[in-house]
Amino acid sequence: MDKMVYNFSAGPAMLPVEVMQQAQAEFRDFNGLGVSVMELSHRGADYMAVAAQAEQDLRDLLQVPDNYKVLFLQGGGRGQFAAVALNLMGKNAKADYIVTGQWSQSAVAEAEKVGQVRVLDGFETTGNGPRALADRWDLDPTAAYVHYCPNETVEGIEYHFVPDTGEVPLIADMSSTILSRPIDVSKFGLIYAGAQKNIGPSGLAVVIVREDLLQQACPHTPAIMDYAAMAKADSMLNTPPTYAWYLAGLVFKWLKREGGLEAMGERNKAKAELLYNYVDASDFYSNNVHPQARSWMNIPFQLKDDALNDAFLKEAKAEGLLALKGHRIVGGMRASLYNAMPIEGVQALVAFMDRFAKQHG
Amino acid sequence: MDKMVYNFSAGPAMLPVEVMQQAQAEFRDFNGLGVSVMELSHRGADYMAVAAQAEQDLRDLLQVPDNYKVLFLQGGGRGQFAAVALNLMGKNAKADYIVTGQWSQSAVAEAEKVGQVRVLDGFETTGNGPRALADRWDLDPTAAYVHYCPNETVEGIEYHFVPDTGEVPLIADMSSTILSRPIDVSKFGLIYAGAQKNIGPSGLAVVIVREDLLQQACPHTPAIMDYAAMAKADSMLNTPPTYAWYLAGLVFKWLKREGGLEAMGERNKAKAELLYNYVDASDFYSNNVHPQARSWMNIPFQLKDDALNDAFLKEAKAEGLLALKGHRIVGGMRASLYNAMPIEGVQALVAFMDRFAKQHG
CATH class of the missing domain: 3.90.1150.10 (Aspartate Aminotransferase, domain 1)
Incomplete structure (x- = not known):
C-alpha cells in the first residue's frame, strides 16, 4: 500500500x-501447527486455549465480576434482541424499553414477539438533554428488566451516564460502546455487543450476564439463543465462529498492550x-x-x-x-x-x- | 512449513x-482498497459484489432452480434446527423426522419446541440397509415436512439415495454432504448446511429454500431466523458474517476451477x-x-x-x-x-x- x-x-x-499484521502472518500456520486457526476443531486443546485466553483477557479489561458469565455467540446484536427477551422476560413477560434511536427501536420489535413491552422516550436532541429526560421516566418496578442502547450508531446519540433502574436489572446493547472506555459491569444485569465495531469482525456477539438471571428462559427458546445452556457449554453448545473469536482475542491483547x-x-x-x-x-x-x-x-x-x-x-x-x-x-x-x-x-x-x-x- | x-x-x-493462499495474500488489502474484506461495510458496493458473486457461484455449482432462494445466515446447523421448524411447521404444526444419528436427533429436540414431531427410525447398521428401512416408514401425508440428515458426521452413516416423500416437502441437513457431489435440488423443499465442512469456516450457514415455503413462519420467529425476511433483505437483515461469506465464495470459485x-x-x-x-x-x-x-x-x-x-x-x-x-x-x-x-x-x-x-x- x-x-x-x-x-x-x-x-x-x-x-x-x-492485529491484522499478526493475523496475516499466522493465517496458514498457527503456533507451528501447520494449519490455520479456522481449520482447528473447536473441541481440540489448541483452539480451546485460544478461546479461554480471549475470555480471560476480556474479563481483565472490563474487570468482569466473578458472578457474571461471558458468552461468545452468533447472530449479531439483532440476534440478542430476541435472545434477551426470550431469556429474561420471565414469568410475567413484561419489560421496559428506553428508545433513543434506530437500534433500540429494533430491539423493541423483537421483544414484542415474546411479551409486553413498554416504550419510554429516551431520544431528545433539544431541551435539557437525556439526564433531565431520564428523571421523568416512570419505570415499572415489576418489569423483568429495563433495556437501553447507550450509543446509537445511526443517530450518533450517546448516554454519558448509566440510568438508575433500582432493583430492576438494566440491560444494555453496547455494540458500539463496549471497550471504548471503562465500564462498571456490576451496574448491569446483562451487556451484549455485536463484535464488528470495537471487538472484531462481524459474525460474533459477546454477552456478559449476571448468573442469577440465567434460570428463566422461555421453554421455546432456540438452543443457540439459550444463555444458560450456552454458559454451561462454555459457548460451545454448537460450533462457535472460531476465527472471529480468535481475532477478538487478538484485539483484547492489543487493548491490554495499549x-x-x-x-x-x-x-x-x-x-x-x-x-x-x-x-x-x-x-x-x-x-x-x-x-x-x-x-x-x-x-x-x-x-x-x-x-x-x-x-x-x-x-x-x-x-x-x-x-x-x-x-x-x-x-x-x-x-x-x-x-x-x-x-x-x-x-x-x-x-x-x-x-x-x-x-x- | x-x-x-x-x-x-x-x-x-x-x-x-x-483458497488459503489467496486469502492470506489479500488479507489486508482487498482489490487494492487498502483494507481487509472484513473491514468493509456490508452495505457498500465492494462487499455487495463479493456477496452476490458467491451466491451466483453456489447457484451455478448446485444448479439451483430459479424458484429457490439462497440465504447466507448465522447460527450454524443447530440454529437451522430451530429455524426450519419455526419457518415451516405451518398451521397444523407437525412434522416427520427421520433419525439416523446424533445430528438428526438434535434436530428433533429443537423442532419439539415448536410443534408435534413424529420420529421415524432411520438408523440400521445391520439387516437389509437403509433403503429397505425407508420402504417401511409410514410417512404422514399431512405433515408440514419430512426432515432428515443425509450424512451423519458422528456415526459415519450416509444415505446414498433421496427418500421419496411424495407431496410432503423434504428438508435435508446437508452440513457434511453439500458440494461433495451433484445434488438434485428440485427434490428438496429446503436444504441447509453449516459451512465448516465443505463450504468455509464456522459461523456461516447456507439455506436453499423453495419460495412457496416462505410464507408460513410462526409469529414469534426471531428476525435473524425468519427466512422470508432474510430472503427479502438478501441475507442482510442484520450484519452478515462477512469474512466467512467471502471465504465461502473463494471455495466456490475453487470448486468451479477443479x-x-x-x-x-x-x-x-x-x-x-x-x-x-x-x-x-x-x-x-x-x-x-x-x-x-x-x-x-x-x-x-x-x-x-x-x-x-x-x-x-x-x-x-x-x-x-x-x-x-x-x-x-x-x-x-x-x-x-x-x-x-x-x-x-x-x-x-x-x-x-x-x-x-x-x-x-
Whole structure:
C-alpha cells in the first residue's frame, strides 16, 4: 500500500493494524501447527486455549465480576434482541424499553414477539438533554428488566451516564460502546455487543450476564439463543465462529498492550473532541445532536449544502478517507471513531474537511 | 512449513490450500482498497459484489432452480434446527423426522419446541440397509415436512439415495454432504448446511429454500431466523458474517476451477473407497457401518485394541496426520474426507495405518 488509508465505517469497521499484521502472518500456520486457526476443531486443546485466553483477557479489561458469565455467540446484536427477551422476560413477560434511536427501536420489535413491552422516550436532541429526560421516566418496578442502547450508531446519540433502574436489572446493547472506555459491569444485569465495531469482525456477539438471571428462559427458546445452556457449554453448545473469536482475542491483547480501557477512554474522548470542536467552529459543517448526548464513537455531520455530498465523498476517498457516507435515515456524513481509529486518522479527516470547506464554501 | 500436513478434522475442517493462499495474500488489502474484506461495510458496493458473486457461484455449482432462494445466515446447523421448524411447521404444526444419528436427533429436540414431531427410525447398521428401512416408514401425508440428515458426521452413516416423500416437502441437513457431489435440488423443499465442512469456516450457514415455503413462519420467529425476511433483505437483515461469506465464495470459485461437483463426486468416492477397502482387508482395523450406509465424508474406524488409540494418535500427529480422534460417542478414530482433502492425504493415512498395524499387530 502506497499511502495510509483511514476507514470510518460504522461496522464492520477497521481493526487495529497490529492485529491484522499478526493475523496475516499466522493465517496458514498457527503456533507451528501447520494449519490455520479456522481449520482447528473447536473441541481440540489448541483452539480451546485460544478461546479461554480471549475470555480471560476480556474479563481483565472490563474487570468482569466473578458472578457474571461471558458468552461468545452468533447472530449479531439483532440476534440478542430476541435472545434477551426470550431469556429474561420471565414469568410475567413484561419489560421496559428506553428508545433513543434506530437500534433500540429494533430491539423493541423483537421483544414484542415474546411479551409486553413498554416504550419510554429516551431520544431528545433539544431541551435539557437525556439526564433531565431520564428523571421523568416512570419505570415499572415489576418489569423483568429495563433495556437501553447507550450509543446509537445511526443517530450518533450517546448516554454519558448509566440510568438508575433500582432493583430492576438494566440491560444494555453496547455494540458500539463496549471497550471504548471503562465500564462498571456490576451496574448491569446483562451487556451484549455485536463484535464488528470495537471487538472484531462481524459474525460474533459477546454477552456478559449476571448468573442469577440465567434460570428463566422461555421453554421455546432456540438452543443457540439459550444463555444458560450456552454458559454451561462454555459457548460451545454448537460450533462457535472460531476465527472471529480468535481475532477478538487478538484485539483484547492489543487493548491490554495499549494501556487498557482507561487509555482507550482518553484517546476516544480526544478524537471525538477534535472533530466536534472543528464542526462547531465551522459555518460549513454541522452536528445537531444535543451537546450532552453526543457520541464519541459515531459522529454524524452535515454539509451546508447536500448537493456537495457526492463531491465530498469522492474527494475524501481519493485521499484515503473511506466510508464516510451517513446512514440513509440521517443523511449527510458519519465518521465512526472506534478504538482502532488512530488520532492521526481524525487529524487527516479534519484537515481534509477544512480544505474542502475552503474550496466549496 | 517443512512438511505437508493433512487435517482430518470433522469440522471446522481443512480448507483448500489455494483458497488459503489467496486469502492470506489479500488479507489486508482487498482489490487494492487498502483494507481487509472484513473491514468493509456490508452495505457498500465492494462487499455487495463479493456477496452476490458467491451466491451466483453456489447457484451455478448446485444448479439451483430459479424458484429457490439462497440465504447466507448465522447460527450454524443447530440454529437451522430451530429455524426450519419455526419457518415451516405451518398451521397444523407437525412434522416427520427421520433419525439416523446424533445430528438428526438434535434436530428433533429443537423442532419439539415448536410443534408435534413424529420420529421415524432411520438408523440400521445391520439387516437389509437403509433403503429397505425407508420402504417401511409410514410417512404422514399431512405433515408440514419430512426432515432428515443425509450424512451423519458422528456415526459415519450416509444415505446414498433421496427418500421419496411424495407431496410432503423434504428438508435435508446437508452440513457434511453439500458440494461433495451433484445434488438434485428440485427434490428438496429446503436444504441447509453449516459451512465448516465443505463450504468455509464456522459461523456461516447456507439455506436453499423453495419460495412457496416462505410464507408460513410462526409469529414469534426471531428476525435473524425468519427466512422470508432474510430472503427479502438478501441475507442482510442484520450484519452478515462477512469474512466467512467471502471465504465461502473463494471455495466456490475453487470448486468451479477443479471441475465442479461431478469431479468432486468422483474424487470423494475414490478417496472413501481407498480407505474402506484398506480397512475391510485389514484384521487390525474395522468399520461396522452397513456397507450400503457408509459415509464418503466421515469414516470412523476402530483399532483392534482400544489401548493402542493414544499411540496411534500420537504417531499420526508426528507424521502430520491431524485430528483423527473419533467422536466420544463412537470412540476409536474418524477420518473426515471433505472436498479440501486431497487423495494424497488419504494415501498418506493408509500408508501410516499399515505401518502402525504391522508394528502393533
